[in-house]
Each structure stands twice: as structure tokens, then as C-alpha cells.
Amino acid sequence: MKNKRTNGLVNIKSVAQHAGVSISTVSRVMNNTQSVIEELRTRVKNAIEKLGYHPNQVARSLRTGSTKLIGFIIPDITNPAFLLMVKGAEDFLKRKGYAFIVCGMDHSTREETKLLRALLSQSVEGLIVTCSGGQNSDFTQIAESSSIRMVFMDRRYENMNIPYVGVDNADGLQKITDYLIKNGHRSFVYLSGERNTSSAKERLRGFIKSVKEHGIEDFQVMYGKFTFESGYELTRKLKKIPDAIVGGLE
Amino acid sequence: MKNKRTNGLVNIKSVAQHAGVSISTVSRVMNNTQSVIEELRTRVKNAIEKLGYHPNQVARSLRTGSTKLIGFIIPDITNPAFLLMVKGAEDFLKRKGYAFIVCGMDHSTREETKLLRALLSQSVEGLIVTCSGGQNSDFTQIAESSSIRMVFMDRRYENMNIPYVGVDNADGLQKITDYLIKNGHRSFVYLSGERNTSSAKERLRGFIKSVKEHGIEDFQVMYGKFTFESGYELTRKLKKIPDAIVGGLE
DNA sequence: CTGAAAGCGCTTACAG
DNA sequence: CTGAAAGCGCTTACAG
Numbered sequence: 229m230k231n232k233r234t235n236g237l238v239n240i241k242s243v244a245q246h247a248g249v250s251i252s253t254v255s256r257v258m259n260n261t262q263s264v265i266e267e268l269r270t271r272v273k274n275a276i277e278k279l280g281y282h283p284n285q286v287a288r289s290l291r292t293g294s295t296k297l298i299g300f301i302i303p304d305i306t307n308p309a310f311l312l313m314v315k316g317a318e319d320f321l322k323r324k325g326y327a328f329i330v331c332g333m334d335h336s337t338r339e340e341t342k343l344l345r346a347l348l349s350q351s352v353e354g355l356i357v358t359c360s361g362g363q364n365s366d367f368t369q370i371a372e373s374s375s376i377r378m379v380f381m382d383r384r385y386e387n388m389n390i391p392y393v394g395v396d397n398a399d400g401l402q403k404i405t406d407y408l409i410k411n412g413h414r415s416f417v418y419l420s421g422e423r424n425t426s427s428a429k430e431r432l433r434g435f436i437k438s439v440k441e442h443g444i445e446d447f448q449v450m451y452g453k454f455t456f457e458s459g460y461e462l463t464r465k466l467k468k469i470p471d472a473i474v475g476g477l478e
Numbered sequence: 479m480k481n482k483r484t485n486g487l488v489n490i491k492s493v494a495q496h497a498g499v500s501i502s503t504v505s506r507v508m509n510n511t512q513s514v515i516e517e518l519r520t521r522v523k524n525a526i527e528k529l530g531y532h533p534n535q536v537a538r539s540l541r542t543g544s545t546k547l548i549g550f551i552i553p554d555i556t557n558p559a560f561l562l563m564v565k566g567a568e569d570f571l572k573r574k575g576y577a578f579i580v581c582g583m584d585h586s587t588r589e590e591t592k593l594l595r596a597l598l599s600q601s602v603e604g605l606i607v608t609c610s611g612g613q614n615s616d617f618t619q620i621a622e623s624s625s626i627r628m629v630f631m632d633r634r635y636e637n638m639n640i641p642y643v644g645v646d647n648a649d650g651l652q653k654i655t656d657y658l659i660k661n662g663h664r665s666f667v668y669l670s671g672e673r674n675t676s677s678a679k680e681r682l683r684g685f686i687k688s689v690k691e692h693g694i695e696d697f698q699v700m701y702g703k704f705t706f707e708s709g710y711e712l713t714r715k716l717k718k719i720p721d722a723i724v725g726g727l728e
Numbered sequence: 729c730t731g732a733a734a735g736c737g738c739t740t741a742c743a744g
Numbered sequence: 745c746t747g748a749a750a751g752c753g754c755t756t757a758c759a760g
Contacts, residue, residue, distance in 0.1 A: 250731045285599040286539045287753030290736050305565050311556045330580045346577055349535040500747045537737035540752050
């Protein structure tokens with residue numbers, strides 16, 4: 229009943245023998261893919277139950293090409309902001325029978341490329357990516373030549389023709405800044421996250437648009453990272469206190 | 479060059495044809511598992527490079543029984559405390575060529591069992607588990623009959639003969655409480671996390687041991703969850719303010 | 729409705 | 745050193 233190669237899982241053959249049917253029949257009962265007469269069906273079900281059989285998903289994947297595996301690539305696995313987005317997807321896809329490979333690449337473009345390769349080797353069926361920076365030509369090339377299904381989340385590589393899900397960063401920051409100006413603030417400091425990420429660029433664009441439209445000239449842009457610590461450090465460097473500080477951080 | 483079943487990945491056969499060798503030779507070059515004469519070796523390497531070949535990990539897994547996949551089961555994927563532990567393991571195992579399936583079970587025992595089943599089906603080679611509560615008989619039974627390699631992290635099921643990595647909760651809380659008593663505090667409120675988890679029990683034990691040893695009788699234990707919010711709510715319920723509040727939370 | 733057979737893409741004894 | 749063949753555990757045409 230135990231087998232080293234398969235983590236001790238019983239295989240379809242042993243179920244078939246135990247039930248006195250062919251493996252085809254066992255497969256049909258499991259997947260409900262063709263009708264099987266009641267008699268055999270119950271024998272198979274009993275055997276499955278008795279042996280504690282669970283189908284080997286690796287073999288199934290190889291055969292069907294469907295791994296039921298989705299890969300996530302995010303900048304930092306310990307940042308709750310990213311994990312909340314992952315959880316949203318997880319709650320939905322778990323019900324569809326998918327499992328997840330979540331990988332952090334520590335904001336590293338090289339690591340990002342390595343992860344893409346690793347996840348492709350694992351034959352993930354789809355990939356959700358919050359990318360590391362402004363561009364990554366290796367990543368782009370590999371992804372495009374692989375025909376993997378993929379979607380960007382929160383940040384994207386703009387030169388790639390890949391679907392993207394994210395908030396309207398530019399509009400959000402513009403509205404925030406409009407609001408501050410409407411309330412009488414006239415001098416600004418803007419704190420930006422990693423300057424080459426799409427989200428940082430879009431947010432800055434919204435801020436700039438607002439101050440320009442209102443003819444504000446007293447503003448300064450500071451670049452840091454998408455962390456609380458970075459916001460703290462940047463503000464400590466301030467020479468003079470502005471009317472308002474706008475944070476385009478995470 | 480593209481193939482629907484394999485996400486567009488080139489297979490070993492096409493590499494072999496392109497290089498004019500057998501697939502055995504391609505495999506040997508890739509895995510460096512047997513010597514191959516220079517001439518063939520370079521032809522294979524060129525073919526691999528040119529076609530952008532990456533071996534299908536699913537097929538390799540089925541053959542070798544080694545999926546290079548480690549599963550994590552943690553109570554909540556959005557809680558940084560758990561993710562920091564995951565990251566520690568990740569940093570190490572990534573260098574060994576392993577990928578990760580991280581799953582949150584929302585503190586649900588039923589979900590925990592489902593995840594175990596799913597991860598076994600995916601043929602993970604090992605499992606790292608921070609468990610949901612004090613016991614889960616389905617979980618125990620499935621795990622034990624599967625011979626999966628497994629280790630508990632931070633919390634464990636005490637009735638299982640499985641390795642466990644965690645801090646010495648009892649000793650820690652005892653020292654904290656000793657310290658407070660030494661500094662003159664005489665009345666205590668103890669805030670506990672989910673009362674049936676091993677970590678909550680151990681911590682409470684350390685606290686109790688300390689107060690008993692010092693003959694302190696003015697203490698009260700309150701049960702909540704391992705969250706900041708829970709700590710807040712519990713303290714709001716306090717009728718009178720003690721000398722010290724001891725938090726056995728995360 | 730059922731079973732025997734082919735095949736998914738690899739690795740690895742086996743024979744030469 | 746190399747290739748042809750078996751086999752990992754499934755699914756799915758194919759024949760009956």
C-alpha cells in the first residue's frame with residue numbers, strides 16, 4: 229500500500245485490482261466523465277474509500293496539460309499590501325480547485341526572471357505578477373515566447389501587451405492633491421516610491437497634473453521606497469515644513 | 479515549436495532532433511549525469527539555447543518522484559508574522575531549487591484538512607505547517623497514512639509524532655512575568671490568543687508557573703485571538719486596571 | 729458500458 | 745560513450 233515514489237499514495241492500479249475493474253473504469257468513476265453501471269461504480273468507490281486513494285495530480289497534469297497551479301510573483305512576500313491582493317485571488321480560485329505558488333523576488337529584477345523560469349518549468353497554468361520595476365527585457369522575452377497566460381496586478385511592464393488590473397493611480401493622486409489645494413494648501417512635498425515602477429510613475433503624474441493645473445510652483449518631489457520606514461526617512465530630511473506632504477507610497 | 483499541451487515549451491524530443499542525438503543524450507547533458515563527448519555536448523547545448531528549451535518539471539516529477547515543491551500551510555496568509563517565518567525557509571530552500579505552495583486556511587480546521595489533501599495530490603515533497611488549533615483528527619490521520627515528510631512551525635499538534643520548530647513559549651512568558659514581579663508588580667491580567675493552540679497553551683503555562691511560584695493570587699486570564707484588534711478589545715473590557723498586562727498574543 | 733492500448737515528457741537501467 | 749526501451753500514473757480515443 230505504500231510506495232516510495234509517490235509519497236505513500238495508493239495508485240489507480242491498486243484501486244482497480246481491489247475493485248476488480250480496469251483502471252479506465254476507476255478513472256471514469258473518479259472524474260464522472262462517462263457513465264458506469266451502479267454495481268461497478270460502488271465497488272470502485274468502496275475501494276477508493278478503503279485504500280484512502282487520492283489521484284496523483286502530477287500524472288494527471290502530465291496527461292491533460294492542466295496542472296491546476298497558478299503562480300504569483302510579488303516583490304515582497306512579507307508585505308501585507310501584496311498578500312491582501314493575493315488573498316483576494318486565492319479565495320476565488322481555491323473554489324475552482326487551484327493551488328498557488330507564491331514567490332517573492334525581493335524587488336530584484338534578476339530574481340524575477342529566475343522565478344518566471346522556475347514557474348514555467350512547474351507548468352503553472354497562469355501567472356499573476358506584480359513586477360519589480362520599470363522594465364525587464366529578459367522577463368519580457370521569456371514570457372512572450374512561452375505563451376503563458378498572465379496578468380499584471382498593481383504594477384505592470386508597459387511595453388508588454390498583457391492585461392493589467394490595478395487602481396487608477398494617476399486619478400487618485402490628482403484628486404487627493406486637488407482636495408488639498410481646494411482646502412488652501414499652497415506648498416507641497418511629494419514622496420514617491422521606487423521611481424521606475426509603473427505605479428510610482430502614474431501617481432507622480434497625477435500629482436504633477438494637479439499642481440500644474442492650479443498654477444502651484446512651490447512643490448518638491450522626493451524619491452524613496454514603498455515602505456513606512458522610507459516615508460519616515462524622507463520626511464526627516466526635509467529642510468522646511470510644507471503646507472502638505474503627499475505620500476505616493478504603498 | 480509551440481505546443482498547446484505544454485504551454486509552448488519545447489520538449490526534449492525536439493531538442494534531440496535538432497541536435498541529431500537521442501533524447502537520452504539530451505537528458506544526460508542537461509543533468510550532467512553521465513559523461514558525453516564534447517562534440518555532442520556542444521550540439522545539445524546549442525540546440526537547447528536556440529530553441530529556448532526548459533525541461534518539463536511535471537514529467538520529471540512523475541518519473542523521479544521528486545517535485546521540488548514544498549507546501550506551507552499557515553493560518554492566515556495576510557499575517558506578516560507567519561510570512562516572516564515562511565520567508566526564512568524560502569530564502570534557504572530557493573537556493574536548493576525548490577518552489578513553494580503557500581496556503582492560508584483562515585484558522586479553519588476543515589480548510590486545513592482540505593489543504594493537506596490538495597497538497598498531497600500535488601505531490602509536494604515536504605510540508606511545513608503552522609496548525610489551526612489544538613487538534614484535527616482528520617488531518618492527523620491523513621498525514622500519518624501518507625508518509626509525507628512534515629514539520630510543524632510555531633504551533634503543533636501535540637498528539638502527533640512530528641518534528642516541531644518553535645520558540646520556548648513557556649519559558650519566555652515565565653521570564654517576562656518573573657521580570658515584572660521582580661519590579662514590584664503584584665496584580666496581572668493575561669491576554670491569551672486562541673486558547674486551544676499549542677502556542678497559547680504553552681505561553682499561559684509559563685505565565686501561570688511564574689505567578690504561582692511567587693504566590694501571586696491577583697491575576698485574571700482573558701481569551702481572545704492572536705491579533706492587535708483582539709488585544710485592544712480585551713483591554714477595553716477590563717473592569718479595573720492591573721499593575722501589568724501580559725500579552726501572550728502574536 | 730467496459731477494457732486494452734497509446735501517449736503526456738521525462739529518466740535510467742540495459743545492451744552494445 | 746550512446747541509443748532503444750521501459751515505465752512513472754494518469755486520461756482518453758478506439759474497438760468491442
